[in-house]
Amino acid sequence: xxxxxxxxxxxxxxxxxxxxxxxxxxxxxxxxxxxxxxxxxxxxxxxxxxxxxxxxxxxxxxxxxxxxxxxxxxxxxxxxxxxxxxxxxxxxxxxxxxxxxxxxxxxxxxxxxxxxxxxxxxxxxxxxxxxxxxxxxxxxxxxxxxxx
Amino acid sequence: xxxxxxxxxxxxxxxxxxxxxxxxxxxxxxxxxxxxxxxxxxxxxxxxxxxxxxxxxxxxxxxxxxxxxxxxxxxxxxxxxxxxxxxxxxxxxxxxxxxxxxxxxxxxxxxxxxxxxxxxxxxxxxxxxxxxxxxxxxxxxxxxxxxxxxxxxxxxxxxxxxxxxxxxxxxxxxxxxxxxxxxxxxxxxxxxxxxxxxxxxxxxxxxxxxxxxxxxxxxxxxxxxxxxxxxxxxxxxxxxxxxxxxxxxxxxxxxxxxxxxxxxxxxxxxxxxxxxxxxxxxxxxxxxxxxxxxxxxxxxxxxxxxxxxxxxxxxxxxxxxxxxxxxxxxxxxxxxxxxxxxxxxxxxxxxxxxxxxxxxxxxxxxxxxxxxxxxxxxxxxxxxxxxxxxxxxxxxxxxxxxxxxxxxxxxxxxxxxxxxxxxxxxxxxxxxxxxxxxxxxxxxxxxxxxxxxxxxxxxxxxxxxxxxxxxxxxxxxxxxxxxxxxxxxxxxxxxxxxxxxxxxxxxxxxxxxxxxxxxxxxxxxxxxxxxxxxxxxxxxxxxxxxxxxxxxxxxxxxxxxxxxxxxxxxxxxxxxxxxxxxxxxxxxxxxxxxxxxxxxxxxxxxxxxxxxxxxxxxxxxxxxxxxxxxxxxxxxxxxxxxxxxxxxxxxxxxxxxxxxxxxxxxxxxxxxxxxxxxxxxxxxxxxxxxxxxxxxxxxxxxxxxxxxxxxxxxxxxxxxxxxxxxxxxxxxxxxxxxxxxxxxxxxxxxxxxxxxx
Numbered sequence: 001x002x003x004x005x006x007x008x009x010x011x012x013x014x015x016x017x018x019x020x021x022x023x024x025x026x027x028x029x030x031x032x033x034x035x036x037x038x039x040x041x042x043x044x045x046x047x048x049x050x051x052x053x054x055x056x057x058x059x060x061x062x063x064x065x066x067x068x069x070x071x072x073x074x075x076x077x078x079x080x081x082x083x084x085x086x087x088x089x090x091x092x093x094x095x096x097x098x099x100x101x102x103x104x105x106x107x108x109x110x111x112x113x114x115x116x117x118x119x120x121x122x123x124x125x126x127x128x129x130x131x132x133x134x135x136x137x138x139x140x141x142x143x144x145x146x147x148x
Numbered sequence: 149x150x151x152x153x154x155x156x157x158x159x160x161x162x163x164x165x166x167x168x169x170x171x172x173x174x175x176x177x178x179x180x181x182x183x184x185x186x187x188x189x190x191x192x193x194x195x196x197x198x199x200x201x202x203x204x205x206x207x208x209x210x211x212x213x214x215x216x217x218x219x220x221x222x223x224x225x226x227x228x229x230x231x232x233x234x235x236x237x238x239x240x241x242x243x244x245x246x247x248x249x250x251x252x253x254x255x256x257x258x259x260x261x262x263x264x265x266x267x268x269x270x271x272x273x274x275x276x277x278x279x280x281x282x283x284x285x286x287x288x289x290x291x292x293x294x295x296x297x298x299x300x301x302x303x304x305x306x307x308x309x310x311x312x313x314x315x316x317x318x319x320x321x322x323x324x325x326x327x328x329x330x331x332x333x334x335x336x337x338x339x340x341x342x343x344x345x346x347x348x349x350x351x352x353x354x355x356x357x358x359x360x361x362x363x364x365x366x367x368x369x370x371x372x373x374x375x376x377x378x379x380x381x382x383x384x385x386x387x388x389x390x391x392x393x394x395x396x397x398x399x400x401x402x403x404x405x406x407x408x409x410x411x412x413x414x415x416x417x418x419x420x421x422x423x424x425x426x427x428x429x430x431x432x433x434x435x436x437x438x439x440x441x442x443x444x445x446x447x448x449x450x451x452x453x454x455x456x457x458x459x460x461x462x463x464x465x466x467x468x469x470x471x472x473x474x475x476x477x478x479x480x481x482x483x484x485x486x487x488x489x490x491x492x493x494x495x496x497x498x499x500x501x502x503x504x505x506x507x508x509x510x511x512x513x514x515x516x517x518x519x520x521x522x523x524x525x526x527x528x529x530x531x532x533x534x535x536x537x538x539x540x541x542x543x544x545x546x547x548x549x550x551x552x553x554x555x556x557x558x559x560x561x562x563x564x565x566x567x568x569x570x571x572x573x574x575x576x577x578x579x580x581x582x583x584x585x586x587x588x589x590x591x592x593x594x595x596x597x598x599x600x601x602x603x604x605x606x607x608x609x610x611x612x613x614x615x616x617x618x619x620x621x622x623x624x625x626x627x628x629x630x631x632x633x634x635x636x637x638x639x640x641x642x643x644x645x646x647x648x649x650x651x652x653x654x655x656x657x658x659x660x661x662x663x664x665x666x667x668x669x670x671x672x673x674x675x676x677x678x679x680x681x682x683x684x685x686x687x688x689x690x691x692x693x694x695x696x697x698x699x700x701x702x703x704x705x706x707x708x709x710x711x712x713x714x715x716x717x718x719x720x721x722x723x724x725x726x727x728x729x730x731x732x733x734x735x736x737x738x739x740x741x742x743x744x745x746x747x748x749x750x751x752x753x754x755x756x757x758x759x760x761x762x763x764x765x766x767x768x769x770x771x772x773x774x775x776x777x778x779x780x781x782x783x784x785x786x787x788x789x790x791x792x793x794x795x796x797x798x799x800x801x802x803x804x805x806x807x808x809x810x811x812x813x814x815x816x817x818x819x820x821x822x823x824x825x826x827x828x829x830x831x832x833x834x835x836x837x838x839x840x841x842x843x844x845x846x847x848x849x850x851x852x853x854x855x856x857x858x859x860x861x862x863x864x865x866x867x868x869x870x871x872x873x874x875x876x877x878x879x880x881x882x883x884x885x886x887x888x889x890x891x892x893x894x895x896x897x898x899x900x901x902x903x904x905x
Contacts, residue, residue: 003621003632005581025451038578063780063795066820067849070481103658107483108518112655116671138696
């Protein structure tokens with residue numbers, strides 16, 4: 001049916017060396033660096049920089065029970081980042097990534113449920129890192145500005 | 149006043165322009181300000197650049213002042229000045245301009261009769277001035293304007309409005325106005341607000357944001373009524389106390405209950421982190437036996453290179469507080485108030501967390517035995533050490549003291565300490581085409597209990613062996629690269645009797661596709677799984693070749709159990725003996741930039757639907773509308789600790805034309821056939837003001853209300869004078885918490901801080 005084993009991560013040569021820049025309190029920075037390293041990208045070198053601009057994790061009550069008490073929470077994770085070169089005249093467009101996970105709540109086991117929430121948050125970070133990595137292999141560099 | 153000279157472009161003038169050079173118009177406005185020099189121009193260093201001047205008549209004295217007469221035009225980088233006459237001092241530092249002055253700078257136009265300016269800097273003094281600021285979308289006039297070297301503008305006897313100049317619905321006149329770009333605020337003294345030309349109210353002092361730095365709810369009053377509290381009026385007052393802390397104080401009147409005060413204090417310190425403190429108080433609530441009602445919340449965060457610390461302290465005076473006085477269902481649906489203090493230290497490859505945590509239970513139906521344990525304290529160590537050759541060692545070690553008082557006879561009080569020690573040795577071979585990751589761990593668990601119901605349990609030692617593996621296939625299918633990712637996960641762990649162990653902090657994890665590949669069915673530390681099972685799953689992704697975005701992800705999988713699961717959370721739970729978990733599936737869809745959706749399902753081994761969830765979201769780039777719809781179904785399944793639920797929800801924001809928007813929200817419980825929450829509202833956006841009116845009905849917990857009716861109805865009106873208040877308001881906060889995508893819409897309705905071109 002046309003499927004074949006993936007032979008390589010197919011990271012474009014421009015990005016095989018990459019700087020990663022993130023605010024000091026970034027939670028995604030470490031999982032992302034780990035994922036990039038595993039894919040054979042050498043970090044903190046090269047002319048391109050991946051900048052994590054914003055990370056927002058919010059929690060919404062997505063379902064309530066018959067007594068209007070929480071029955072389910074949904075975690076929404078929004079990441080924005082850009083891939084740019086220092087000589088870019090205009091900042092590269094911001095890329096957006098949105099992920100969500102839901103879990104059933106139990107008002108009689110709230111500490112255990114907060115442990116489950118921590119597991120989901122870790123999985124959200126790992127998933128976001130994988131999605132960014134996957135997008136990198138489709139990255140098309142902007143045409144080089146003609147410099148004298 | 150000739151507004152076109154100052155840069156006003158009405159609809160006709162905009163329409164006359166070619167489509168690609170039309171300026172952006174704020175929602176509800178019939179025109180916009182276009183200054184000769186756009187906001188985006190960054191002026192060069194004025195003292196290093198030439199001053200170019202022209203006039204009908206020029207007298208240039210190389211030793212002294214130069215005189216220019218008739219149609220004077222001075223150009224500098226980022227500044228042009230026109231006037232009838234001008235006199236430029238020796239050294240070209242200062243200029244005096246007279247007659248028909250028009251001064252243009254990035255985003256700013258000032259027109260006046262006389263001006264003295266420093267051509268090398270920013271200081272200026274103008275008399276009888278009209279002004280326009282595109283940054284503030286504001287215009288007005290003043291007897292004098294003084295500008296300081298730091299860019300601060302001081303106005304005397306000023307009129308100020310953000311309305312269209314030919315349609316000034318409101319303006320304020322004031323004795324003094326100061327716009328300070330370093331603090332990002334405008335301050336006003338001795339002001340009078342005029343609406344429709346009628347002076348409405350005198351205000352001795354207020355301030356307002358002049359950039360996006362502070363968007364706190366300032367001066368957006370809320371008028372309304374609720375079916376339990378009666379007339380409800382709230383007026384937030386914003387105090388900009390210092391650049392690094394501020395406060396919002398909200399007096400609120402509930403006619404049938406009394407007068408209450410709500411406050412929020414936010415702070416940011418250089419070295420000690422940041423936080424918020426919230427306090428609210430309603431003395432002697434007439435509908436609550438004249439008892440005082442209070443609520444408090446303090447949150448603090450700190451982080452540096454190695455240390456993270458956080459505190460969270462919540463308190464309410466009574467369990468009905470949020471249903472009676474909260475304005476948000478997500479507050480009233482809470483059952484607990486958390487108090488936590490934690491410090492975490494990160495070394496290289498290890499971290500240690502210390503935490504104290506307790507809870508206030510505010511659900512009167514929860515008996516003591518169902519309340520959470522306090523952790524006093526918890527100490528958690530985590531370490532990870534690569535050993536080379538794709539091998540790594542991980543360690544988790546925890547000591548926690550759990551405490552809970554049971555004095556309502558609902559069970560036996562069991563308190564004590566718990567130790568956990570879990571070393572793991574893992575190997576992970578990761579290649580583009582797949583991975584294989586065996587892991588051996590040893591889970592150790594020990595307790596020292598007080599008032600133990602049975603005999604003191606020994607230490608439990610249990611090895612866990614797991615093997616995770618997956619392959620990644622790819623194929624080309626037109627616009628997409630499609631992947632096929634089969635995954636197999638095997639886990640083995642012998643059975644150890646844990647029926648006499650307490651449950652301090654453990655819950656059953658929600659069953660889902662992701663759960664198939666986790667090494668425990670519990671969240672928390674009190675149970676060690678007995679397992680001999682294989683999970684098989686497959687995920688397929690459609691990746692857009694343009695940008696690598698995942699357009700569709702579909703997963704399906706199942707656990708095959710090779711033994712019964714005798715380890716249970718509670719001794720009364722049934723032993724799970726099914727041979728399979730049933731089929732779990734998951735779907736995530738990102739059709740294009742506008743449409744997205746997700747679905748999940750679980751089918752029992754008997755092929756009954758155990759979980760079904762579907763969500764669809766529409767959020768176009770225009771950000772003036774959205775639409776969400778969702779449905780969740782859950783069958784009661786004791787072995788998964790899953791309760792029955794069937795709920796549908798929808799939310800909609802849609803333009804109705806003519807600056808009107810509809811806002812709607814609905815949450816319906818199909819099991820009990822009741823609407824849990826519904827909101828319908830209208831918003832009208834004029835150029836310089838906005839009105840929102842909405843009606844909300846929600847279900848209050850019948851076991852947790854002080855007033856007679858369970859169905860709470862509220863009607864509210866909010867009026868915003870744009871440019872004077874932040875965008876935060878009651879209905880905004882409400883929808884932000886409940887409607888996916890509302891924040892993006894909200895941002896696009898903020899008065900434009902973008903330049904006009």
